[in-house]
Amino acid sequence: MASPVSAVPTEDAIEAAVEKPVERGEPILQVRDLEKHFPLTQGILIKKQVGAVKAVDGVSFDLYQGETLGIVGESGCGKSTLAKVLMNLERATAGQVLYKGEDISKASGRALKAIRRNIQMVFQDPYTSLNPRMTVGDIIGEPFEIHPEVAPKGDRRKAVQDLLDVVGLNPEYINRYPHQFSGGQRQRIGIARGLALKPEVIIADEPVSALDVSVQAQVINLLEQLQNEFNLSYMFIAHDLSIVRHISDRVGVMYLGRMVEIGSDEEIYEHPTHPYTQALLSAVPVPDPSGREGRERIILSGDIPSPANPPSGCRFRTRCWKAQEKCAIDVPLLAVPEVFRGQDTPAAHASACHFAEDVDVVGAS
């Protein structure tokens, strides 16, 4: 039935994906050829694997100390699965996640527990990610139960109150329940919980998209302020491109399980070279009506293909206006495109397209 799982090109250019280390110091997190495939099975008694949903399929990037890496892409592109694999909430099918040089993707037991302390997550939905039967004090203090070395028993109440203060909530709210708070306040509780173990890396999966517009800016400011205070590294996953640009030092664009383009915020937003990035930027509604008649839009046809049966070659080719025969055969590697190689231009950043072109898109800025 399902087509045989095509061999995944794992030579996905490890070297190429590693960008020039411009005074960034050591990467804190190195991701190499990460894959997460969810098996599709058939049969009730005798389960037979008939294929796999390739949610993340060969993703490589670095995250440096104190920086924010934004990840953008449409639903189904694998950005949330990527977050889960980095957290080790899902086991990687293949590839490596190196935290300070140590592979954590295969860690288990005590080693995993020690690593988890340093990588924490802030979830999208502040309504379902907090246990309604626990008080705020218990929710924020729960990480201390698992890692008692961070805060000895007697100090916990004080530690929780300090955290509430840090995220801008009244420390007296410690005995309240989640339903007594608004969405923005709940997201602050989620952030306080993420900070409890003094992690170095925070993975934020759509942290503001469930919030009201007038409250989003408050939470973004809080995240930035905490980053400066504690020298945190963020992986910031979102679909709102203007917020991602505001908060990120570098931005990665994902499509159907692959990273298609990665670079500094200026490189991606001002000089996108991958057609998908260009389409994405041009499709974003700009909150400024002036010149809307003259704006040129790249409207993609069709929907994102199924990750269980992705197109051969370049995955974007089915919706791409530049696609040629070559795109169906050769998988484009995430590297600085040949046309720009060696040039001193912002267009010379990693982009997985055979026909990369620097196009100025009037988009989300």
Next chain:
Amino acid sequence: MSSTAVSARAKTGDTEETPLLQVRDLHVEFRTRDGVAKAVNGVNYSVRAGETLAILGESGSGKSVSSQAVMGILDSPPGFVTGGEILFKGRDLLKLSNEERRKVRGAQMAMVFQDALSSLNPVHTVGTQLGEMYRVHKGSSKKEAKLKAVELMERVGIPGAKERVNQYPHQFSGGMRQRVMIAMALALEPDLIIADEPTTALDVTVQAQVMELLGDLQREYDMGLILITHDLGVVADVADKIAVMYAGRIVETAPVHELYARPAHPYTRGLLDSIPRLDQKGQELYAIKGLPPNLLRIPSGCAFNPRCPMAQDICRSEVPPLHAVTEEDGRPLPGRGSACHFWKETLHG
């Protein structure tokens, strides 16, 4: 400083022809166990044929409730329309019987909802659901209805309509499902379409497709469109005029270009200022302090006063009427209104 409160008619900026839809001093409340939530407190707006009105607001601002009242699909109880008029082609819809109302709904005004998956019936094919419009309202035969359904699906750009007409909603992608919803709204060629967050659940590339389709169809059939959204970007793209809602009231009305260039209400200005801009990178974003109000306990005076940087004593005691907004030298700005005691300072200061 003499305030110039204006009559309901002047507020909406209408002069010549009768608009397609005119909402006057609409009040809606929800009677809940915890008390009465005043969701809509005296809202006025109007839409002409071919015009796009965007109603912008956060959750709880009353933007969806007011349009549900217009459509006549308010959950009642607990929701009740407690006052006002909804004039559709000059007829007050609130005075019609349920049966008359039902005939207007669907045939003359239609709604596109946010969540297409839960608005379509999962156990009927898309063709049956589209055809139902013709069978119920026009008494078409099953066969005719199906042909019409195929036609409609082609009209909204669903590829392979002949085959897909027999498929079920779950077999369509999010963007295609939203197209089905639009097709259904369009079926009887209504004069007014109300679209409640039509693209919020969609990805940006698909969102662009759907908004373009809605715009094209609106021009083709010369329909009035009310677009309900919280997205300042979508509004800037498609709206002709905007009504900004906060805590059940319209706090500002303006033609789209003017609203973005020169807001006359501190709430609107706060929303626009909190959009991340290029030159602000690395700086703190402007944030409106505090939280949207609880509708059971709307602050006295201007509902925005606890969050407003300009609030004075008068804002805590007196509800500001929707002032007609003028230039500094008194020249009128047609279509503009601001429910702020200090609109002059906000606009000119």
